[in-house]
Amino acid sequence: MKFLVDAQLPRRLVVLLRKAGFDAIHTLDLALGNRTPDRVINELSIKEQRVVITKDSDFVDSYVVKQQPWKLLLISTGNIRNTELIALFVANIDKIAEGFKVFNFIEINQMSVVFHS
Template sequence: MKFLVDAQLPVRLARFLESAGYDTIHTKDLPHKNATSDTEINSISIRDNRIVITKDSDFLNSFLTIKEPYKLLLITTGNINNLELEAIFAANLQFLSELFVSHSYIEMTRDSIIVHY
């Protein structure tokens, strides 16, 4: 499974996912860094089969209307510090991996995972 972490999430999250064995890039790793357009992020996601991890509802809108990005993990935790975010991922990463085998849009809150069909 491969991820692309969007700009409003910390680079630290991308590095955590890498250390857990997942092929992960952050928008800061891209040529235009955090100024990379949503269109370009969607294109990279589709080209490389990368799941976009974001807090940006614009990706939800594009996913629902034109099925881009490839797959979407929408983070709806509100304001959260990096340690809490990492802990939520650590607790749910295996389950998320299993869900993304057959689902394309998942939402993660502070205390739940919501699979959208």
């Protein structure tokens, strides 16, 4: 599974995903960095079959209307510390990876992982 981590999320998330055996890149490492337009992120997601990980609800709108990006992981935790976010991923990465075998849109918050049809 391949992931594309959006700019507002920490690079440490990419490190964690790679250590867990996944292919992961951060939008800050793309040519336009934190100014990479959502359209470009969506196109890269589709081209490389990457799950976009984001807090940005614009991606939810795009997914619902256009089925873009390829797959979406929405982080709906509100503002939490990066250490708490990393801990959420450590606790749930296997569940998330399994979920993407069936679902294209998954949401994670402090209490649960939600699989959207």
